[in-house]
Amino acid sequence: MKSKVKLSTFSKALTITLIIILLIGCAVSIHEKAAFLIVLIIPLFLLISTALYAPVSISADKETVCIHTLLKKHRLPMEGIESVERFSPTMGAIRICASGGFMGYWGIFREGDIGRYYGYYGKASDFFLIRMKSGEQYVLGCENPAAMTSYISSRLRA
Secondary structure, three states, X not given: OEEEOOOOHHHHHHXXXXXXXXXXXXXXXXXXXXXXXXXXXXXXXXXXXXXXXOOOXXXXXXXEEEEEOOOOEEEEEHHHEEEEEEOOOOOOOEEEEEEEEOOEEEEEEXXXXXXXXXXXXXXXXXXXXXXXXXXXXXXXXXXXXXXXXXXXXXXXXX
């Protein structure tokens, strides 16, 4: 089973705005070599981070739950999953090392209800929580979270 990650309107607007600002910064500083290099490093860092961590889709099969990004697949083995459930976090999540909307929400967060977790989602209404036997927690989001949660639960019982 595979489902795309859909970005929220806020996330889309933030991403477009930030890209435009960074492009304008590069264009304005092109004649100042030092400033241009500094302004160029920021977008390169953002693009590399995004390509490695921003979720594009979530898939699950009988052996793994996979978070697909542009350059990498983050795999969670089914035998390591303790539970999966729908989840509605509060808006009080603290970003420890995370994106708060640029190309979605991804990184390490802390929430009062559940503690520290790894987040990979695009929209606040499309969440589900995976608790690993190791104690790690993953908040994932995709277009069809109910079906994904149901599928993963059925694989855990099998």
